[in-house]
Amino acid sequence: MTTQEVILHPASVVAELKKNNISHVVWLPDSETNFMFQLLTNEPSLSLVPVCREGETMAVSAGLWVGGKRPIVLIQNTGIFESGDSIRGLGLDINQPLVMLVGYRGWSRHGLTKDSAARFIEHILHAWGISYYLIETDEDADRISLAIEEAERTSKPVAVLVGTEFGS
Template identity: 65%
Template sequence: MTQQALLSPEAVIQEFKNNGITHIVYLPDSETNWMYQLMEAEPDMDLIPVTREGESIAVAAGVIAGGKKPVVLIQNTGLFESGDSIRGIAIDCALPIVMLIGYRGWTRHGATPDSAARFTEPILRAWGITYYLVEHDGDADRISLAFQEAERTNMPVVVLVGDEYHGFNR
């Protein structure tokens, strides 16, 4: 069955451009897989692929320390794996790291059987991390809100990508 895309990668990339992103630190996931081709084609954004998500927070922190502006792109399962990096680096060092998190298992329709989705928001609340849900292109400006929030508070902020059918597929 063909379904219409809800959140286009172009809208997300445009938000990155609007916010002056210089480095994208990422590990591919099923919610953001179609971002890759567009990201790769952006001459002003350096792609940094990592082998495990916990690395991504530390790499982004280093980019900030070096005076540039990163964004982290990982899945919620990787968010769990990144816990000590988020605690010990992003939060303890007061770094405005914005993380786009593929919200695996998320749905507006009935209960989700996926524990990755069930634990995501409770854990973000436990860590005191502000988060915004983005489901379709009409929400994309929340990505800018996340960058503004991060800069204002000097804290990490999460954007949950909750496109439940397509991720960033076309």
């Protein structure tokens, strides 16, 4: 088994969340964001809200948003597929400025993309008209700020696809 070079560090992501005054991370852990866990847990400015299934995240986020907080969702691309009705009904339909950090399982710039989770995700986001950004390295992390700004400006969900394993 080969692993990709570690080039995106969780501190870069957390710094973006802090810079944007994110209050809550509503998440279901996955392999692409596994290394975020310790840093998120130790960050006093962020409250973690773990859920049992990804479709819950958009709904919890909606409640937090209406209640005055600034949540962000952190799930895997497989969870986007599971969450279709939540994204439609409690993201797009209610104009929630929902930012979804999405672990891009199967992403590769090399050779065939064998994992259907990777092959379908961008098509699904296009179908819903959801704008998205790809981050692979620390240098890309400021795209999280761009996504947050776009979500708030357009009052629409925006995705950030995390196309690499996080470093420790």
